[in-house]
Amino acid sequence: MNEVYRYFLIFLGALLIYNILLIRFIALCPLMGVSTQVETSIGMAMSVLFVMTMATTVSWVAWNYVLEPLHVGEFLYIPVFILIIAALVQFVEMFIKRSSPPLYRAMGIYLPLITTNCAVLAAATEAVKPGFLKLNIAYHFSLPEALVYTIGVALGFGVVIIVFACIRERLETSPVPHAFRGTPLAFIIAAILSLAFMGFANLLGL
Amino acid sequence: MNEETTGWQEFKKGLILENPLMVLMVGLCAVLAISTRVENGIFMGLSATFVLVFSNIIIASIRKWIPDQIRIPIFIVVIASFVTIVDLSLKAYFPPVYERLGVWIPLIVVNCIILARAEGYAYRNPVWHSFMDGLGMGAGYTVVLLVMSIIRELLGTGQIVLFDKTIISLGPFNPPAIFILFPGAFLTFACLVALLNRYKMRKKK
Structure with missing residues (x-):
């Protein structure tokens, strides 16, 4: 397989075919919680992209240069990755607070939430530890490949959460059955969106 | 009120009143993703309950020595x-289940x-109550997970298969596969x- 094509497949697979929210159901809490307004969704999407990319980079280095050479990866990867993410989020929060107060005001409230955002841990684990990825291509990612994968996942998250917020804002004022108001309706929207994303299945043999 | 009745109340609270999935709406992702088979539901429910109960016990017993600032780590x-x-035991004893649950175990x-239970309950309550709370929350989680997976497997495949044995079969009909696919969740x-x-609205009236 040609090198560029391989990157393209990894990216597309992470973004559309195995979309993290609608096909794999990871990180539904922010989808339900934050997506009531388009503006907050954009903030969340940006913060996730940022944290996810950094988390995968650090986890990749930790896995390939520390855990794997010491043969402790198999039973230490969970605590190590989650601590990396927690520390990273804290660090990023402090850094942004100092360096760019407007950005902090925009992203600030979402940053602590991201620690428990399963998408970050999922992307890091899949991109770094072999054996979790269901995509039909790679078994072990190199660092650039892991990064392309992570960016694909994060953009997939962003696209869906923003589209979702747009639909929800519109439906806020429409008449729906009482029992379905709020969360149930949001899940119905998610079902229909997920139906649309299923159309991408088996695209390019992934 | 003696010790035992309050323990029972803690248990019941997680099962019904504060059911983590239906009422508090947290931790949904895994439920939607793996409820395609009843077997997955059982293993996932048990794993989550195990982790809940034991982390609650440990945190409740060391809560006096945990400094407030670094409690989350x-x-x-x-x-x-x-x-x-859980990860290593499932991998060792039930490899096919581990294969299907995949990334959901580390998640x-x-x-x-x-x-939420560690922070909101076990950090402030004695060991026995935290144990019951963990058990109740785990049971509430497992029950919803089982209901979801029974509905989805029964409607989506027309039968329920448990440990390679068909338990219930709806007979020969063409099942709507959408229920085990993603939108079905x-x-x-x-x-x-x-x-x-x-049900709640009816009750209010």
Whole structure:
């Protein structure tokens, strides 16, 4: 397989075919919680992209240069990755607070939430530890490949959460059955969106 | 009120009143993703309950020595240790199940229910109550997970297969596969929540 094509497949697979929210159901809490307004969704999407990319980079280095050479990866990867993410989020929060107060005001409230955002841990684990990825291509990612994968996942998250917020804002004022108001309706929207994303299945043999 | 009745109340609270999935709406991701088979539901429910109960016990017993500022990392380390135990045991004893549950096992660490119970309950309550609370929350989680997976497997495949044995079969008909596909998870859950809402509204009137 040609090198560029391989990157393209990894990216597309992470973004559309195995979309993290609608096909794999990871990180539904922010989808339900934050997506009531388009503006907050954009903030969340940006913060996730940022944290996810950094988390995968650090986890990749930790896995390939520390855990794997010491043969402790198999039973230490969970605590190590989650601590990396927690520390990273804290660090990023402090850094942004100092360096760019407007950005902090925009992203600030979402940053602590991201620690428990399963998408970050999922992307890091899949991109770094072999054996979790269901995509039909790679078994072990190199660092650039892991990064392309992570960016694909994060953009997939962003696209869906923003589209979702747009639909929800519109439906806020429409008449729906009482029992379905709020969360149930949001899940119905998610079902229909997920139906649309299923159309991408088996695209390019992934 | 003696010790035992309050313990029972803690248990019941997680099962019904404060059911983590239907009422608090946290930790949904895993439920939607793996409820395609009853077998998955059982293993996932048991794993989450195990982690909940033991992390609650440990955190409740060391809560007096945990400094307030770094409590979250400590909780996460405790939880992660128990998740690792589950991860390795499933991998060793039930490889096919481990294969299907995949990334969801490590993701128990970030399952909001467990951290929420550690922070909101076990950190402030004695060991016995935390134990019952963990058991109740785990049971509530497992029950919803089982209901979801029974509906989805029965409607989506027309039968329920448990440990390679067919338990219930609906006979020869063409099952609507959408229920075990991705949209089915959202649809089933939406209908369950709507039903619960309707029940609550009736009760209010």
